Amino acid sequence: MPAPEQDIFQGMRTRCDQTPAWRALQVHFEQAGKHLDVRDAFAADPSRYQAFSQEAPHVFADLSRNRIDASTEALLFDLARQCGLEQQRHAMWTGQAINTTEQRAVLHHLLRQPAGVAADSNAPPLVAQAQGDVHTTLHAMLAYADSVRQDARITDIVSIGIGGSGLGPSMAVTALEEHWQSGQRVHFVSNVDGLELGSLLRRLRPESTLFLIASKTFTTAETMVNAHAARDWFLAHGGSTDTQAALPLARHFVALTTNVDAARGFGITTTFGFWDWVGGRFSLWSAIGLPIAVAVGSKVFCQLLAGAHAMDTHFYSAPLEHNLPVRLGLLDVWYRNFHSFSSRCIAPYSHGLRRLSAYLQQLEMESNGKGVDWRGQALPYATAPAVWGEPGTNGQHAFFQMIHQGQDIIPVEFIVLRQGGRDLPEQHPRLVANALAQAQALMLGRPSCCGHRHFSGNRPSTVLVLERLDATSLGALLALYEHRIFVSGALWGINSFDQWGVELGKQLASNLEPRLASGDVQGLDAATAGLLQRLRAGVT
Numbered sequence: 001m002p003a004p005e006q007d008i009f010q011g012m013r014t015r016c017d018q019t020p021a022w023r024a025l026q027v028h029f030e031q032a033g034k035h036l037d038v039r040d041a042f043a044a045d046p047s048r049y050q051a052f053s054q055e056a057p058h059v060f061a062d063l064s065r066n067r068i069d070a071s072t073e074a075l076l077f078d079l080a081r082q083c084g085l086e087q088q089r090h091a092m093w094t095g096q097a098i099n100t101t102e103q104r105a106v107l108h109h110l111l112r113q114p115a116g117v118a119a120d121s122n123a124p125p126l127v128a129q130a131q132g133d134v135h136t137t138l139h140a141m142l143a144y145a146d147s148v149r150q151d152a153r154i155t156d157i158v159s160i161g162i163g164g165s166g167l168g169p170s171m172a173v174t175a176l177e178e179h180w181q182s183g184q185r186v187h188f189v190s191n192v193d194g195l196e197l198g199s200l201l202r203r204l205r206p207e208s209t210l211f212l213i214a215s216k217t218f219t220t221a222e223t224m225v226n227a228h229a230a231r232d233w234f235l236a237h238g239g240s241t242d243t244q245a246a247l248p249l250a251r252h253f254v255a256l257t258t259n260v261d262a263a264r265g266f267g268i269t270t271t272f273g274f275w276d277w278v279g280g281r282f283s284l285w286s287a288i289g290l291p292i293a294v295a296v297g298s299k300v301f302c303q304l305l306a307g308a309h310a311m312d313t314h315f316y317s318a319p320l321e322h323n324l325p326v327r328l329g330l331l332d333v334w335y336r337n338f339h340s341f342s343s344r345c346i347a348p349y350s351h352g353l354r355r356l357s358a359y360l361q362q363l364e365m366e367s368n369g370k371g372v373d374w375r376g377q378a379l380p381y382a383t384a385p386a387v388w389g390e391p392g393t394n395g396q397h398a399f400f401q402m403i404h405q406g407q408d409i410i411p412v413e414f415i416v417l418r419q420g421g422r423d424l425p426e427q428h429p430r431l432v433a434n435a436l437a438q439a440q441a442l443m444l445g446r447p448s449c450c451g452h453r454h455f456s457g458n459r460p461s462t463v464l465v466l467e468r469l470d471a472t473s474l475g476a477l478l479a480l481y482e483h484r485i486f487v488s489g490a491l492w493g494i495n496s497f498d499q500w501g502v503e504l505g506k507q508l509a510s511n512l513e514p515r516l517a518s519g520d521v522q523g524l525d526a527a528t529a530g531l532l533q534r535l536r537a538g539v540t
């Protein structure tokens with residue numbers, strides 16, 4: 001941790017609970033906020049829908065069914081200003097090392113910035129250097145992606161990576177299915193459970209398979225185990241480490257990593273790199289996005305970047321009062337810290353967005369699931385909610401019962417497309433009607449009925465509207481979520497860009513794996529020892 005005198009946030013950042021606005025919000029919540037009924041608010045204000053709608057690039061948001069009014073939002077904007085949100089945003093944008101526990105800048109927005117934009121005059125030299133490196137790597141990666149798409153010998157691309165090195169690319173490739181045109185199949189392997197890779201390898205031929213090993217560090221245990229298993233399979237089926245051989249490993253394995261040396265040690269000669277200022281969960285825009293570019297082609301990949309850049313510009317330049325990531329991030333703080341809502345449901349009414357919740361779980365919970373502030377001091381308030389969901393309408397027939405009538409209030413985020421996809425377009429209105437009906441039912445309820453048919457209503461939801469599910473809209477939507485998470489993290493005073501919480505489990509797993517073979521339980525707690533003895537029968 002940096003010593004206090006090195007605190008780069010000195011004078012720029014105040015923790016939310018130490019501001020006058022926080023205390024004003026507490027009073028407002030007790031006196032008005034917790035009693036707000038959205039139905040009454042609509043009755044009192046015919047322009048509520050307009051007042052709580054927000055246009056942003058490629059995304060329209062209806063916030064009107066949330067438990068807020070103009071005075072709530074005004075206090076939340078005060079809170080943002082008193083916490084130094086604008087200064088923190090500027091610090092991120094200009095390349096200050098705001099990831100203080102790892103001493104790193106946070107510059108994923110540069111990955112989608114067009115070439116030729118001048119760096120801020122206050123930015124450290126790293127930024128101008130990074131801008132050049134980004135475009136050099138992007139051109140090389142896109143040229144390679146297009147060459148793979150034209151290579152008739154390659155039928156299957158297998159991307160091996162986990163967390164940020166898997167979730168984003170697999171979600172985006174799934175979402176952009178209508179753009180797959182090359183006829184090649186793109187597979188994603190994350191789990192160290194041999195079933196995932198093993199069942200896939202049974203269907204592949206080494207001469208027509210390209211493996212992309214996606215790992216920022218090139219040390220993540222699951223990815224390395226799977227990469228070595230793929231390598232063993234390749235070599236056992238006619239492949240060779242000799243670059244002159246008929247089936248050279250060097251042509252069928254490519255690395256997407258910041259650790260070029262480790263990739264070389266693995267036998268890989270083609271590496272697309274990125275930089276320590278790209279966090280894993282923010283990396284789909286970098287070389288980690290190569291599987292996306294291979295699936296949809298360079299042109300569509302550039303549209304994804306352009307959509308995200310449009311949202312970046314909005315986030316950086318729109319006044320807080322008209323800034324969609326800011327309004328959503330503030331709503332998240334309001335719900336988590338004043339209403340004590342502990343989860344948020346993501347309900348994309350789009351089959352293409354079926355992997356979005358899984359992606360957002362890492363983005364939000366790994367970023368903001370923290371218990372200490374940037375100085376390492378314990379927080380007296382809650383941070384990230386649990387984020388979960390399923391595409392509509394499937395969720396309606398699974399867990400929406402609880403959202404309508406359960407004891408917990410769970411804000412829902414509906415994501416709705418104005419235009420459906422090319423398949424069975426006549427079904428799209430039914431999908432849209434269901435999304436609208438759910439939001440309507442949550443708000444209106446059916447208070448006149450009692451017993452089992454009683455719906456209390458006043459259950460909050462947000463509706464995000466995209467014109468259609470294309471690369472531009474997707475890029476904007478994902479950047480919206482990235483920035484919204486930045487906003488709530490900035491107010492909570494946490495480091496949204498590290499992930500120390502995953503370290504302990506990794507260390508313990510590497511200690512336990514050899515014990516499963518040896519049966520040595522010395523020094524283990526009784527529960528782990530007991531289970532290890534029970535489970536080792538299956539692994540020896």
Ligand SMILES: O=P(O)(O)OC[C@H]1O[C@](O)(CO)[C@@H](O)[C@@H]1O
Pocket residue numbers: 162163164165214215216217218219220223280281366499502
């Ligand atoms: O890309 P790598 O280095 O393999 O890491 C994969 C994932 O592991 C984590 O470090 C921890 O789960 C994530 O933050 C990251 O996205």
